[in-house]
Amino acid sequence: MDLKQLKIIVTGASSGMGAHFARRLAEAGAQVAAGDIDAAGLEALPAGVHRRRLDVSDEQDGANFVAWADRTMGGLNGLINNAGILRDGLLVKKDRQSGQIRKLARADWDAVIAVNLTGATLMAREVAARMLETDTRPGVIVNISSISRHGNRGQSNYTAAKAALAANTLTWARELGPSGIRVAAVAPGMVETPMTRGMNQKARDAAIERIPAGRIGLPEDIWLAVKFALECDYFTSRTVDVDGGLSF
Ligand code: NAP
Secondary structure, eight states: GGGEEEEOEEETSSSSHHHHHHHHHHHOOOOEEEEESSSSGGSSOOTTTEEEOTTTOOOOHHHHHHHHHHHHTTOOOOOEEOOOOOOOOSSSEETTTTOEEEOOOOOOOEEEHIIIIHHHHHHHHHHHHHHHHTTTOSEEEEEOOOOGGGOTTHHHHHHHHHHHHHHHHHHHHHHHHGEEEEEEEEEEEBBBBBHHHTOOOOHHHHHHHOTTTSOOHHHHHHHHHHHHHHHTTTOSSEEEETTTTTOO
């Protein structure tokens, strides 16, 4: 699809990759409805980008956002399902000194699943429902997964959510393909954003050393794959890893 024809929602658009995608889309002439739980952060987006606070894990809020985006842009034919959070922790850990067992907090499991999986699913559902209701085709949904979908130490919750999102990319592509809606996913490796800037410096440096491309990824690297997924009408169902060759 030509980017100029897009009327597209970007979630998690206040920061990092979401903000970059919204900016690039606006520059390319797309209409963009940007949402984020951090409403203040949306202010930094360029003029012309429509913006509104959005909590993807809140079913009603997501439905209201989609209706607003459709009204505001005079239609809706795209979604970048990008909002995400981290709450890392080992499944269980034994403290060497005290012998105490620490367990992954249930609240951390629930929080990551609520945003990264349930939230992304609810947004895809609402956007697809709106496209079917209005007979909009072609339509496109791009899910932002992660290479952690293959499994990664300390990320049970995140891995579960991102793997399920990649699997459902295929499920939704099969369900929605006959209605002219493509669903694809991009799975970034380690990308320079506020999410990774919060990492322990030693772990961050060690991970960067293992990247065959020789550097951490930039939002622009991921945008190139997202742009491909939006533009290529023959790309659907699949999740593409964009990770500089890093594997966990
Ligand atoms: P980021 O800079 O933290 O941006 C994520 C944005 O999503 C933040 O503005 C965040 O707001 C927002 N958000 C959190 N919960 C939300 C909710 N319930 N509803 C709406 N918005 C919400 O992270 P990023 O690195 O750009 O990540 C973007 C996506 O790429 C995420 O899905 C992430 O899992 C994925 N990813 C990132 C990397 C990486 O290395 N950076 C690698 C693989 C995949 P707050 O800041 O207020 O929480």
